[in-house]
Amino acid sequence: MTTVRRVRAVRLGPRSVLALALAGAVGVAAFGWPFLAPPTSQVSAHVQDAPWLFAGLLVLLVAVVAATISESGLGPKAVAMLGVLAATGAALRPIGAGTAGIEPMFFLMVLSGRVLGPGFGFVLGSVTMFASALLTGGVGPWMPFQMLAMGWFTMGAGLLPGPDRLRGRTELALLACYGFLAAFAYGTLMNLAGWPFMRENASNIAFDPDAAVPVNLARFTAYCLATSLGWDLGRAVVTVVLTFLVGPAILRALRRATRRAAFETPVTFGPPGA
Numbered sequence: 001m002t003t004v005r006r007v008r009a010v011r012l013g014p015r016s017v018l019a020l021a022l023a024g025a026v027g028v029a030a031f032g033w034p035f036l037a038p039p040t041s042q043v044s045a046h047v048q049d050a051p052w053l054f055a056g057l058l059v060l061l062v063a064v065v066a067a068t069i070s071e072s073g074l075g076p077k078a079v080a081m082l083g084v085l086a087a088t089g090a091a092l093r094p095i096g097a098g099t100a101g102i103e104p105m106f107f108l109m110v111l112s113g114r115v116l117g118p119g120f121g122f123v124l125g126s127v128t129m130f131a132s133a134l135l136t137g138g139v140g141p142w143m144p145f146q147m148l149a150m151g152w153f154t155m156g157a158g159l160l161p162g163p164d165r166l167r168g169r170t171e172l173a174l175l176a177c178y179g180f181l182a183a184f185a186y187g188t189l190m191n192l193a194g195w196p197f198m199r200e201n202a203s204n205i206a207f208d209p210d211a212a213v214p215v216n217l218a219r220f221t222a223y224c225l226a227t228s229l230g231w232d233l234g235r236a237v238v239t240v241v242l243t244f245l246v247g248p249a250i251l252r253a254l255r256r257a258t259r260r261a262a263f264e265t266p267v268t269f270g271p272p273g274a
Helices: 014-036 044-054 057-072 076-096 105-136 143-158 168-197 213-227 229-261
Strands: 002-004 267-269
Touching: 014 057, 014 143, 014 168, 014 213, 057 105, 057 143, 076 105, 105 143, 105 168, 105 229, 143 168, 168 213, 168 229, 213 229
Parallel strands: none
Antiparallel strands: none
């Protein structure tokens, strides 16, 4: 008799966790430097150069993806699924082109991260955003921020509780709630990536390198409400609607594909007649 044990498509080994933690720390610094650096810091004096400096984050993200794939021993079947899902997500992105927040790729990332786990989720989110940037011509200093934010977005779905127990409407409700909140979190992070580089004299919601943290936090909150609330709400609603409409079918398909591919599944043979 053959015994099959379910495992994640991509395991997070010690080196992968370390690389991911390093990328996360650098990402937090890259996103949050307006609130982390004091007004007298030289970082604030080079605001216009910062996008290009932070674009170096792309190199670290690629290293994290490579380390995760290498350490996990990712097989050809999992690589093929990664490619298919990344290509599908990249193809979905231009459908709405971000118009009014109509971005159907986000619901696919939530469902994929849920089924395939946090390690696969981070790799998938980053690779999908990289592929979609190449497809849409959206390559620029903002791309590493998008890759990191989407990696976190997809990884978070893999960290949700009850991956082997929750099914049916309860699971859909959990994924819909996560997708709704994470869609706003993604929009907020991307706002933070671009907000410090507005001209400070443009309005009273622009980043002021000489202001204290509470002042800039209030300015940033006003900036999000004034410029992106509609897009973030649209993204969140589309993610929830698609999760409920086609989520059950996509979840079944992903789980069926994972079982048939048997990623990294060890096979043991018992005695005859067992």
